Amino acid sequence: MFELNDSSPKYHQLKEFIKTQILDGEILPGEKLTSENALARQFKLSRHTVRQALGELENEGFICREKGRGTFCSFSEKNTIKNIAVLTTYISDYIFPAIIRGIEEVLSNNGYNLILANTNNDKLKEAQCLENFLNQEIGALIIEPTKSALENINIDYFRKLEAKGIPYLMLHACYPDLDPAYVIMDDAQGSYLTTNHLLQMGHRRIAGIFKSDDLQGVKRQTGFLSALKEYGITENPKWIGNYSTEQLRAYPYQFIQNLLHQDERPTAIVCYNDQIALEVLEAIRNEGLKVPDDISVVGFDDSSLATATEIKLTTIKHPKASMGRQVGNNIIQMLTGKVKKPRLTYPSELIIRSSCRNIK
Amino acid sequence: MFELNDSSPKYHQLKEFIKTQILDGEILPGEKLTSENALARQFKLSRHTVRQALGELENEGFICREKGRGTFCSFSEKNTIKNIAVLTTYISDYIFPAIIRGIEEVLSNNGYNLILANTNNDKLKEAQCLENFLNQEIGALIIEPTKSALENINIDYFRKLEAKGIPYLMLHACYPDLDPAYVIMDDAQGSYLTTNHLLQMGHRRIAGIFKSDDLQGVKRQTGFLSALKEYGITENPKWIGNYSTEQLRAYPYQFIQNLLHQDERPTAIVCYNDQIALEVLEAIRNEGLKVPDDISVVGFDDSSLATATEIKLTTIKHPKASMGRQVGNNIIQMLTGKVKKPRLTYPSELIIRSSCRNIK
DNA sequence: TCCGATTTGTTCGTATGTATG
DNA sequence: GCATACATACGAACAAATCGG
Numbered sequence: 001m002f003e004l005n006d007s008s009p010k011y012h013q014l015k016e017f018i019k020t021q022i023l024d025g026e027i028l029p030g031e032k033l034t035s036e037n038a039l040a041r042q043f044k045l046s047r048h049t050v051r052q053a054l055g056e057l058e059n060e061g062f063i064c065r066e067k068g069r070g071t072f073c074s075f076s077e078k079n080t081i082k083n084i085a086v087l088t089t090y091i092s093d094y095i096f097p098a099i100i101r102g103i104e105e106v107l108s109n110n111g112y113n114l115i116l117a118n119t120n121n122d123k124l125k126e127a128q129c130l131e132n133f134l135n136q137e138i139g140a141l142i143i144e145p146t147k148s149a150l151e152n153i154n155i156d157y158f159r160k161l162e163a164k165g166i167p168y169l170m171l172h173a174c175y176p177d178l179d180p181a182y183v184i185m186d187d188a189q190g191s192y193l194t195t196n197h198l199l200q201m202g203h204r205r206i207a208g209i210f211k212s213d214d215l216q217g218v219k220r221q222t223g224f225l226s227a228l229k230e231y232g233i234t235e236n237p238k239w240i241g242n243y244s245t246e247q248l249r250a251y252p253y254q255f256i257q258n259l260l261h262q263d264e265r266p267t268a269i270v271c272y273n274d275q276i277a278l279e280v281l282e283a284i285r286n287e288g289l290k291v292p293d294d295i296s297v298v299g300f301d302d303s304s305l306a307t308a309t310e311i312k313l314t315t316i317k318h319p320k321a322s323m324g325r326q327v328g329n330n331i332i333q334m335l336t337g338k339v340k341k342p343r344l345t346y347p348s349e350l351i352i353r354s355s356c357r358n359i360k
Numbered sequence: 361m362f363e364l365n366d367s368s369p370k371y372h373q374l375k376e377f378i379k380t381q382i383l384d385g386e387i388l389p390g391e392k393l394t395s396e397n398a399l400a401r402q403f404k405l406s407r408h409t410v411r412q413a414l415g416e417l418e419n420e421g422f423i424c425r426e427k428g429r430g431t432f433c434s435f436s437e438k439n440t441i442k443n444i445a446v447l448t449t450y451i452s453d454y455i456f457p458a459i460i461r462g463i464e465e466v467l468s469n470n471g472y473n474l475i476l477a478n479t480n481n482d483k484l485k486e487a488q489c490l491e492n493f494l495n496q497e498i499g500a501l502i503i504e505p506t507k508s509a510l511e512n513i514n515i516d517y518f519r520k521l522e523a524k525g526i527p528y529l530m531l532h533a534c535y536p537d538l539d540p541a542y543v544i545m546d547d548a549q550g551s552y553l554t555t556n557h558l559l560q561m562g563h564r565r566i567a568g569i570f571k572s573d574d575l576q577g578v579k580r581q582t583g584f585l586s587a588l589k590e591y592g593i594t595e596n597p598k599w600i601g602n603y604s605t606e607q608l609r610a611y612p613y614q615f616i617q618n619l620l621h622q623d624e625r626p627t628a629i630v631c632y633n634d635q636i637a638l639e640v641l642e643a644i645r646n647e648g649l650k651v652p653d654d655i656s657v658v659g660f661d662d663s664s665l666a667t668a669t670e671i672k673l674t675t676i677k678h679p680k681a682s683m684g685r686q687v688g689n690n691i692i693q694m695l696t697g698k699v700k701k702p703r704l705t706y707p708s709e710l711i712i713r714s715s716c717r718n719i720k
Numbered sequence: 721t722c723c724g725a726t727t728t729g730t731t732c733g734t735a736t737g738t739a740t741g
Numbered sequence: 742g743c744a745t746a747c748a749t750a751c752g753a754a755c756a757a758a759t760c761g762g
Binding site: 055059082083085091092093096097098100101104108111112113114115116117118125128129132133135136308321 | 415419442443445451452453456457458460461464468471472473474475476477478485488489492493495496668681
């Protein structure tokens with residue numbers, strides 16, 4: 001039935017043997033285990049060695065020992081930790097509160113706790129948060145990678161998660177070298193759709209401004225370029241702006257300002273997201289031009305910003321709270337072992353408002 | 361120096377003795393403990409008994425044992441739990457994302473985790489979340505009470521927290537029967553200020569609309585009434601609207617609509633908060649009236665809504681992220697025992713914009 | 721209700737293995 | 742190589758709680 005060998009301590013082998021029986025359902029919750037003396041006889045061990053094995057199993061929550069009664073398989077699986085960490089780049093701005101609310105809704109309805117932190121798009125802060133999470137007991141992790149287009153200097157933390165058997169799911173972007181579970185938007189298709197929309201309206205001189213340090217930006221630029229290519233338009237490097245997080249405040253405005261001061265200016269601008277689109281609208285207004293009369297503008301994400309100003313942005317839909325709920329459900333399924341690595345890419349959907357116009 | 365008695369198992373007494381030494385700082389982190397054999401000689405115990413004591417201390421994170429080197433006092437005090445729960449009514453709307461960001465900033469910078477949940481202003485959900493928190497290991501709790509003006513049916517949970525020695529801090533409102541630590545706004549003073557502002561501008565026919573199921577609403581109504589009283593104005597019950605969370609969608613709009621259809625309508629309206637003020641603005645606009653020309657309106661909380669529309673609301677300042685940071689610092693001080701029950705009431709501050717006008 | 725069998729809890733003794741310095 | 746320190750393992754005894762007869 002079962003032989004002890006010499007490869008590891010005897011108490012450890014017995015412990016693993018019993019643990020396996022519990023996990024495989026051969027011993028059911030509440031069921032009484034063989035007594036210490038019987039186990040000792042059975043495996044030709046001293047009672048002390050048996051007690052050592054059982055002691056560790058008790059400590060890990062697999063069994064309960066009751067003086068005078070016996071040892072019993074635990075009901076409460078203390079081993080499944082009910083804390084799920086969520087680490088996003090931001091938490092209070094843009095579409096993030098809605099996403100987090102969706103996650104929170106699902107997790108708390110299922111009795112899980114949501115541990116929240118944000119990196120402020122700083123890889124060092126990301127490392128610090130992951131360090132914290134690893135030191136505390138977390139059952140799973142939902143992470144929106146910080147600066148995902150740059151080198152993943154925090155890859156060791158993900159390896160540690162894998163080693164510890166802690167499932168994690170990536171949001172909005174995922175590192176290609178990790179092959180993780182993810183829930184992302186089809187970013188390339190999204191800006192393909194907005195760009196194509198402009199092309200169909202007759203625009204040929206289309207500029208684009210994209211974030212360069214996250215994969216969403218890279219993919220959105222790809223979609224933008226592939227739409228142009230379909231119409232046989234060769235890209236004009238001067239009409240493509242790339243900025244990193246640190247340049248967020250100054251760059252988009254200046255880039256547009258420069259564009260508009262040139263002899264031949266674009267008739268439309270594809271923006272990384274709605275936030276940038278607002279900056280672009282501001283720059284255009286300050287140059288005395290009108291949207292969409294003089295220039296068409298498209299955004300991305302359908303944030304509340306898209307309809308906040310007089311000019312209602314044509315943009316790409318983002319599921320927000322609904323995506324949050326999806327992510328919450330997925331991580332619970334991963335944690336309970338029902339699904340291993342769920343992967344979901346939301347198709348992009350164009351929302352047409354009034355920031356673009358037909359040109360002849 | 362130390363005598364073993366018969367009141368409890370020897371290994372348990374030794375364990376407590378060493379634990380006390382560590383907690384009192386007599387044994388410092390990283391310091392080497394007396395060896396197992398030496399302890400056995402010293403206390404006239406068998407080595408096995410000493411090992412049992414050390415084994416449990418290792419399990420609880422107080423010590424680390426290294427084969428061949430010795431036993432060392434742990435650096436990481438695993439016993440102080442690094443999880444701090446935050447339970448607010450809402451998380452994704454209004455001023456809440458900013459408050460949560462402030463809390464998160466302080467907690468994560470100090471190596472704490474933030475466990476987030478919201479009640480959706482539902483006392484049952486509040487109970488469920490508190491139940492979850494109590495089952496998991498949380499070190500402290502920041503709570504914005506749900507429907508604080510109603511009976512505190514969840515008081516048992518707070519008693520349990522106190523029994524467990526888990527510190528908690530109340531936000532925005534606090535139950536009078538608990539005498540807890542808190543960080544709140546001076547709500548009464550706030551609407552006193554806005555009402556007084558209107559009175560000074562010559563308004564005498566002032567209506568008010570307040571939330572009735574939380575203490576903030578009750579206090580704001582009190583401040584409103586005391587300002588009127590100072591000007592010798594007797595309150596007109598028809599001009600005071602009270603609504604509960606469930607009536608949020610329909611009541612404010614209808615109340616204002618009714619008010620404006622009456623013969624003598626008010627010249628100014630004091631609102632519970634900016635969100636209600638927006639509803640009021642909408643109702644006024646739909647009646648064909650103008651703010652502030654026909655009617656003055658004041659809000660509360662200086663949320664982003666206050667400046668989102670064409671009409672910029674006169675309102676009361678709310679510290680938001682700064683308050684979140686304050687709350688975060690306070691709870692850490694409570695958790696580390698530096699302060700017992702910090703109590704802070706932010707004075708209210710009037711922000712004058714363009715939603716009120718002088719009348720003769 | 722008490723007794724004895726069973727089962728876990730506590731404590732001792734002894735021996736050997738293995739990593740560290 | 743040697744002393745020291747922790748890790749593993751065996752054996753034995755008694756205490757305390759539980760349970761069936």
